Amino acid sequence: MALNLFGKRQENILSNAPVINSNLLDKRIFSVSEITRHIKDILEGDKKLGDFYLRGEISIPKQYPSGHTYFNLKDEKSQINCVLFKKNCENIKFNLEHGIKVIIRGGIDVYEPYGKYSVIVEEIQPDGIGALNLAFIQLKNKLEKQGLFLDKYKKQLPKFPKTIGLITSLSGAVMHDVLNVLKRRYPIVKVLIIPTTVQGKEAPNSIINSIELANQYDYNINVIILARGGGSLEDLWCFNEESVARAIFQSKIPIISAVGHETDFTIADFVADYRAPTPSVAAEKAVPDINELKKLINNFNERILNATTNLIKSNKSLLSQIANRPIFKKPLEVIHAYYQNIDSLEYMLKSKISQSMSLKRKILEILDSKLSALNPKAILERGYSIVMKDNKIIKNANEVKIDNNISVILYKGEIEAKVKRVKK
Amino acid sequence: MVQKEVSFEGNLERLKKIVDGLESGNTPLKDSMNKFKEGTDIIKQCYKELEDAELKVETLVKKDRIVTKEPFKR
Numbered sequence: 001m002a003l004n005l006f007g008k009r010q011e012n013i014l015s016n017a018p019v020i021n022s023n024l025l026d027k028r029i030f031s032v033s034e035i036t037r038h039i040k041d042i043l044e045g046d047k048k049l050g051d052f053y054l055r056g057e058i059s060i061p062k063q064y065p066s067g068h069t070y071f072n073l074k075d076e077k078s079q080i081n082c083v084l085f086k087k088n089c090e091n092i093k094f095n096l097e098h099g100i101k102v103i104i105r106g107g108i109d110v111y112e113p114y115g116k117y118s119v120i121v122e123e124i125q126p127d128g129i130g131a132l133n134l135a136f137i138q139l140k141n142k143l144e145k146q147g148l149f150l151d152k153y154k155k156q157l158p159k160f161p162k163t164i165g166l167i168t169s170l171s172g173a174v175m176h177d178v179l180n181v182l183k184r185r186y187p188i189v190k191v192l193i194i195p196t197t198v199q200g201k202e203a204p205n206s207i208i209n210s211i212e213l214a215n216q217y218d219y220n221i222n223v224i225i226l227a228r229g230g231g232s233l234e235d236l237w238c239f240n241e242e243s244v245a246r247a248i249f250q251s252k253i254p255i256i257s258a259v260g261h262e263t264d265f266t267i268a269d270f271v272a273d274y275r276a277p278t279p280s281v282a283a284e285k286a287v288p289d290i291n292e293l294k295k296l297i298n299n300f301n302e303r304i305l306n307a308t309t310n311l312i313k314s315n316k317s318l319l320s321q322i323a324n325r326p327i328f329k330k331p332l333e334v335i336h337a338y339y340q341n342i343d344s345l346e347y348m349l350k351s352k353i354s355q356s357m358s359l360k361r362k363i364l365e366i367l368d369s370k371l372s373a374l375n376p377k378a379i380l381e382r383g384y385s386i387v388m389k390d391n392k393i394i395k396n397a398n399e400v401k402i403d404n405n406i407s408v409i410l411y412k413g414e415i416e417a418k419v420k421r422v423k424k
Numbered sequence: 425m426v427q428k429e430v431s432f433e434g435n436l437e438r439l440k441k442i443v444d445g446l447e448s449g450n451t452p453l454k455d456s457m458n459k460f461k462e463g464t465d466i467i468k469q470c471y472k473e474l475e476d477a478e479l480k481v482e483t484l485v486k487k488d489r490i491v492t493k494e495p496f497k498r
Contacts, residue, residue, distance in 0.1 A: 191496075192482050193484065195483060213491065297467055304439075311453065
């Protein structure tokens with residue numbers, strides 16, 4: 001490459017060089033250092049090459065421990081070596097990544113030990129997009145990849161905070177906005193203002209310190225509002241610093257971010273547990289509305305009274321229902337019913353018994369009449385008599401002989417007799 | 425009182441439980457009366473907390489590396 005360039009400038013060199021003949025011996029022989037020095041003089045002496053703007057794509061950037069960064073800048077056809085020294089690095093907000101398009105300002109420098117020419121980069125900015133915008137996108141992508149924006153890391157805001165840490169500047173309107181909202185909405189809360197620089201070089205460290213301070217246990221802060229009023233991207237830049245983002249992420253106390261106006265998004269907003277579009281909204285988000293709470297408690301009060309009154313009422317009516325039951329109202333009636341029952345049972349019992357008795361009586365009567373029909377006395381009554389001999393009933397005349405003593409039993413009395421004659 | 429240590433949030437939750445329980449009508453009368461008492465006590469306490477309304481603002485002031493709390497004056 002150096003040769004190409006050397007070639008282009010050949011005339012120039014020749015005009016300054018001693019006279020050269022076609023004969024080699026006549027030609028002046030340079031040392032490598034001499035010719036390199038010559039090239040350096042020409043390149044670095046050129047006005048155009050001393051300070052120019054260059055557009056291209058960064059290729060394979062490498063940062064060395066020294067803090068210097070080396071990369072190639074290329075387009076479709078060519079590439080050129082570039083060096084970004086540490087002191088110029090510090091002003092660059094975005095990362096030099098492979099493939100990003102940039103515009104650089106710088107000048108050509110020849111490094112003699114290697115015979116290498118490079119562009120010494122003085123300034124570098126993204127091509128087609130602002131440097132801060134690019135830095136913002138780069139940091140956002142980086143932290144997103146690391147998971148700092150994930151919902152699972154978002155801490156829940158307390159519903160009823162007792163102490164709010166307000167990290168903001170003492171001088172802005174923001175603080176008053178926040179305090180006004182808190183006073184109107186939830187005056188029972190305690191606010192601890194942590195005065196913080198929220199703009200300029202000091203801001204990142206100031207914000208980080210304040211977050212760490214707010215996290216100290218003895219302050220008992222339940223939620224942090226990190227707020228700043230509107231401003232340019234540069235003004236709000238401290239909220240796009242990686243160190244600030246990490247401090248927000250590491251806070252044990254939930255943080256509500258409210259930076260700039262509704263349309264301003266900062267890295268802090270993405271890392272914060274809740275992003276409020278404005279400081280006032282942050283204050284609203286941080287606390288409940290005391291009037292709503294009072295309504296809620298009123299409602300509870302009414303419900304608890306109603307529920308209990310109803311309960312008592314329904315229990316009373318249940319009780320009176322029970323008290324009105326016949327068993328309590330006319331207890332004897334129940335007993336009477338039993339009496340009736342017993343009576344009817346008795347009646348039934350009696351009637352059953354008398355039925356069976358009369359039946360039996362009838363049977364008895366029949367039997368009696370039958371029996372009395374068989375009673376010899378009855379026969380005797382009718383005028384018949386029984387003749388007996390030796391206590392034996394005589395049914396046949398053969399059984400007696402003349403002069404046998406016999407007895408004749410009559411209905412009434414007995415006759416002792418002697419057989420006079422026997423008729424057979 | 426044990427109740428004083430309970431957070432406002434905890435009190436509200438307890439209230440909701442009590443009211444729901446009372447409204448369901450499944451609580452025995454004696455329990456209900458106890459709950460009613462507890463509920464009204466919590467309500468009183470909640471009111472008291474809400475009535476204590478004076479926004480307290482303090483500022484952290486750093487002097488010689490020592491951070492102190494000071495009342496904030498508007």
